[in-house]
Amino acid sequence: MSRIAPLEPPYDPAIQGQFDRIMRGAPPLVLFRVVAGQPRAWEKFRAGSLLDRGPLSLREREIVIDRTCALTACEYEWGVHVATFAGLAQLTDAQVRATVHGAADAPCWSEGEKSLIAAVDALHVSATLNDAEFTALSAHYDDAQIFEIILLCGFYRTVSYLANALDLPLEEKAARFPTSAK
Known part of the structure; x- marks a missing residue:
């Protein structure tokens, strides 16, 4: 409860x-x-108006959300998103697992997705992007998409704070964190 x-x-x-x-x-x-x-x-x-699609594809949006929730150890929100959207976003089992256990440069990601995950990781650790991280992200995403990435990271960090601090019970049909990187 x-x-x-x-x-x-x-x-x-x-x-x-x-x-x-x-x-x-x-x-x-x-x-x-x-x-x-x-x-x-x-x-x-x-x-917050971030419950809509915005300028990112569903796949990109879910990668940002899933990685953010995994980094904040929020199994509640990660599980809801994976159960609801991973299939629609065409995330493979290896990619879903990598949102929790993989490095940003894991081979299961495209170059653009690697820059996306590296940006999420950087924002989580330091609340900023250095010049190299921003340049890498800019090679694949326009200004509106970059704003959305940053906003989604912040919004889902807040969602993670809520779910974790309130000790929300996991949703019955939600996915669970994978136990290992395999």
Whole structure:
């Protein structure tokens, strides 16, 4: 059970409508139910506007999210994203595993994806990109995409803080961290 109790149905109609838009008819995640119980936090969370696609492909977006969640040891959010989007993003089992256990230069990634993962790693460790990391990223991504990468890292770091600190129970249908790099 979460350290802060999630909302239970029936939900206020406005909240139900928001859940329906985000979840497209599926039951709301525990994370959403917990955050929605705090109106100011819920408004700020939704105002982040990073729950949409943005200028990155689904694959690129999921690589950023999965790697960020893995680096923050957030099995909750990593598992939700892998279960929901890894197949749609055409991430192989080796690539999914590499988001948790692989180096940025793992051979399963394209050159652009390697620069993407290296940027996520750098932002996680130092909260910045050095000139070489930014140049490598710029070789594959335009300004709007670079902004999105940075914003996604920050947003999903916040999501990881919430899920980890509130000790959210893992979603039943979510993936689990792989035990080794294989």
